[in-house]
Amino acid sequence: MSDLDPRLNAFRDDLADARLKDRVAAPRYVEGRPAGIARGIVDLRRAPDASSGLDTQLLFGERVRVFDEAGGWTWVQSETDGYVGYLESAALGPAVEQPTHRLRALRSFLYPEPNLKTPALDCLSIASPVQVVGEKNGYSEIAGGGWLYSKHLQPLTESSPDFVATALEFLGTPYLWGGRSSIGLDCSTLVQLSLACAGVNLRRDSYQQAATAGEALNGLPQEVTLERGDLVFSPGHVAIMLDAEHIVHANGFTMTVAIERLQALEKRVLEETGGKGFTGVRRIMP
Missing domain, CATH: 2.30.30.40 (SH3 Domains)
Structure with a gap:
């Protein structure tokens, strides 16, 4: 085996x-x-x-x-x-051989023509890679067919380096176990998609991110000086620091992407894990 x-x-x-x-x-x-x-x-x-x-x-x-x-x-x-x-x-x-852009809006409709009054073909979510093959009337034609509003796209040569600001765009998005879009997502996806828009590729699950994302800090949240963008891990969960006291995370407590005090999360983690608490902090290096 x-x-x-x-x-x-x-x-x-x-x-x-x-x-x-x-x-x-x-x-x-x-x-x-x-x-x-x-x-x-x-x-x-x-x-x-x-x-x-x-x-x-x-x-x-x-x-x-x-x-x-x-x-x-x-x-x-x-x-x-x-x-x-x-x-x-x-x-x-068919596989898109050469993506040129990512969807940067939280979500956007795919149209059969460069016209917002035509019935939409589909709805795409943030970070979706596309290959732009033409432009007309403020819309971008993509390989495989369909048109996206050009201002909702970001060239892959550019990025949104403040991934914390990107994460805040998801506020109120419903929590969905296994979800990986702006329709519904879980804690590790919030981190993964926000960093994807910053041009950083990250693994999918929190246990993988806890071992590979950025650099590990030498200590737990209570033992280190926390900065904006630090990732705080507990068993099966990851949250993003907004400042030294507040986090943003997709969570099953509010069932949304929400802002909370780190202290409130710590209290729940201690209760849920029988006193084990946080497991680590990692910093995404520029």
């Missing part, structure tokens, strides 16, 4: 990613083929079943590697953060 995390490595009893050939035993290995997400927001599930648990979501324009397809479901691995799971086959299209 492999000790690899199946959420981040594509292997099953019947087949595996060919890149894992030296690490897992399988009756069949598959190279995988590239594909792209062709819908605004797509659920990635643990099994090929709409009632299966939601691990994460994929965004329009993101690339995946396809390993298997059957019964209307496709088994893929995200090239954005490595997550493996099942999505509806109809949500896939």
Whole structure:
């Protein structure tokens, strides 16, 4: 039995990613083929079943590697953060080879023509990568078809370095376990998407971020001088410091993205973990 995390490595009893050939035993290995997400927001599930648990979501324009397809479901691995799971086959299209922009508005409609009065084709969420192939009437035509309002886009050559300000744009967004969009998201997605707009790629889950994001500070929140943008971790959770006393986070207590005092979060964490409390602080370096 492999000790690899199946959420981040594509292997099953019947087949595996060919890149894992030296690490897992399988009756069949598959190279995988590239594909792209062709819908605004797509659920990635643990099994090929709409009632299966939601691990994460994929965004329009993101690339995946396809390993298997059957019964209307496709088994893929995200090239954005490595997550493996099942999505509806109809949500896939050709991979966008050269994205030029990201959606910078929280969300924006995709139109069949450069005209706001035409019925929208879809709704895209912040950080979705797109390739602009033309412009007209203040709208940008994207590869694969459709038009987005140009002022809602940001060239990939530019960024929004104040990721805390970006996180604050999500205030009031509903909390959704496994959610990864401005329609609904969880704590680690708030961090991931906010930093994506700053041009920083980050892993998906809080336990991964706790080990890889920025640099670890030598001490717990009560033991270090906290700064704006520091990431404060507790078991299964991450919050962003606004200043030395306040945080912004997506959380299951308010069921929204909200601002709270760090002290209030600490009290709940102590109660929920039997006194274990915070586990670490990491600083995103410029």
